[in-house]
Amino acid sequence: MARNPALPPPELLRLAGAGVLDRWELTAREVWDDASFDVLAGHPDPEIREALAQCPGATGEQRARLVGDLSIRVLHAVLEGPPSRWSGRLPDWAYRRLAAHPEPVVRDMLTLLPGVPREIVALLTRDPQPGIAAAARALLSPVPAGPETLGREQAAAFAADPAPWNRARAAADPDLPAACVPALAADESPQVRLALSMRRGLSEAERAAIDHPMPESTPILDWVLAAGPAELRDCALSGHAGLRRSAACHPELPAGLIAALAADDDPAVRLLLCEHQADLPGELLVRVLLAGGGDDLLRHPAFSGTGLAALASSEDPRARALARRDPAAPASLIERLSHDADVSVRTAVAGDGRLPVPRLLQLFDDPPTTGAASANPLLPRPVMDRILATGHRT
Structure with a gap:
C-alpha cells in the first residue's frame, strides 16, 4: 500500500x-x-x-x-x-x-x-x-592516469614476489622494468597474466601473445578512463575485451565508438556501456535487460518502452513481463499477461493501471500477486480502507 x-x-x-x-x-x-x-x-x-x-x-x-x-x-x-x-x-x-x-x-x-x-x-x-x-x-587538480605507482625498484621486487597478488600489481604498474615483462607473461598465475595483458603501452600483438583468461568481470582501468581520443579509440577497438570494457565506461566516449561497442560480442562490454553512457539505442537497452541487466536500466534516459508490446508473445517470461512497459500497450494485452502461466509476469502487470478492476481484484485475492496488486492505483477505495484498518486483504 x-x-x-x-x-x-x-x-x-x-x-x-x-x-x-x-x-x-x-x-x-x-x-x-x-x-x-x-x-x-x-x-x-x-x-x-x-x-x-x-x-x-x-x-x-x-x-x-x-x-x-x-x-x-x-x-x-x-x-x-x-x-x-x-x-x-x-x-x-x-x-x-x-x-x-x-x-x-x-x-x-x-x-x-x-x-x-x-x-x-x-x-x-x-x-x-x-x-x-x-x-x-x-x-x-589534474589526476595522473592509472593507480599510484610502486616505483621502479619496488615494482621489480613485487614482480618476483611469491604472492601472486603482488606480482599482479607489479604487472599492471607503469614503473615495471621492461626486463620483468617476459617472466610475468609466462607466470603460472592467470591473475598475473591477465593484469599484464591489460597494462598500458602494449601493442595488440603483444597483448594477444599473453595467454590470459577472460573472466566475466575485469577491473575498470584508470588509464583507459583518462585516455585521449586516439588512445581511447585503440582501446575501444582492441581485441582485448578488458580494454573494451573500460572504454565503455569512458566519460567522453564519442558516438562512433558507442555504436561499435553496442555491437560488441562481449556481454560485459554491452552491460557497462548501458550503465555508463546516456546516449544509446533503445534496442541495446532491451537486449541487455533481457540478458540479465539490472532493473536500474529501466530508468535509463534512452529507455522509452515504445514497441515493447511485441514481446508479449515471447517464450521468455522476462520479455513478456517487459511488454507491460510499453505505454501504448492496450488494456486487453495487459489483462492477457495477467493470466500468464509465469507468476513473475502476473506480478509485473498486477500494479498496472490499465488492468480492468475485476481482474485486479482477482490478482489482489491471489497471495503471490497480492502485494503487487496493492500498489495498483485502481484498487478500489473500500479495499484500501480495509487494508489500512486491518492490515489484511480480507
Whole structure:
C-alpha cells in the first residue's frame, strides 16, 4: 500500500507513524507526487527521511527539499543519492546551499561523495576549514592516469614476489622494468597474466601473445578512463575485451565508438556501456535487460518502452513481463499477461493501471500477486480502507 500512488498523503503518513513502513517499501516506490514526498520529508523519524533521500523514484528536485534537514545522516543520504545511476541529479542550488552549511562535516561531504559539480568544488577551495579547502583543491587538480605507482625498484621486487597478488600489481604498474615483462607473461598465475595483458603501452600483438583468461568481470582501468581520443579509440577497438570494457565506461566516449561497442560480442562490454553512457539505442537497452541487466536500466534516459508490446508473445517470461512497459500497450494485452502461466509476469502487470478492476481484484485475492496488486492505483477505495484498518486483504 505504501507504494500505491493513489494512497492519500495523510494515510501514507499514518502508515509511517504506525511503524509498519521499512526502508525497502519507500525505496521501492516508483513514482512520488510532491504531496506524498513532502508529508514524509517532515516525518520525525530520521530513518524515514534518510530512506526518502535515496528513493530512486523521487526526482532530484524532490530530494533536494531535504537539504535543510537537521540530521547529518539525512544530509549524507541526500548527497550520496539513490543507488540508481540514472535517478535525477540534485539541482545546483542544493549543492550551493550545502556548500554554505555551518557544519564543517557537511561541507566536507561535498569533497568525498561523487556527483558534486566542479563549480561547487571550486567554491570550497576558499572554505575557512583548511582541510576542506585542501581536499577541494586536490579534486580540481589534474589526476595522473592509472593507480599510484610502486616505483621502479619496488615494482621489480613485487614482480618476483611469491604472492601472486603482488606480482599482479607489479604487472599492471607503469614503473615495471621492461626486463620483468617476459617472466610475468609466462607466470603460472592467470591473475598475473591477465593484469599484464591489460597494462598500458602494449601493442595488440603483444597483448594477444599473453595467454590470459577472460573472466566475466575485469577491473575498470584508470588509464583507459583518462585516455585521449586516439588512445581511447585503440582501446575501444582492441581485441582485448578488458580494454573494451573500460572504454565503455569512458566519460567522453564519442558516438562512433558507442555504436561499435553496442555491437560488441562481449556481454560485459554491452552491460557497462548501458550503465555508463546516456546516449544509446533503445534496442541495446532491451537486449541487455533481457540478458540479465539490472532493473536500474529501466530508468535509463534512452529507455522509452515504445514497441515493447511485441514481446508479449515471447517464450521468455522476462520479455513478456517487459511488454507491460510499453505505454501504448492496450488494456486487453495487459489483462492477457495477467493470466500468464509465469507468476513473475502476473506480478509485473498486477500494479498496472490499465488492468480492468475485476481482474485486479482477482490478482489482489491471489497471495503471490497480492502485494503487487496493492500498489495498483485502481484498487478500489473500500479495499484500501480495509487494508489500512486491518492490515489484511480480507
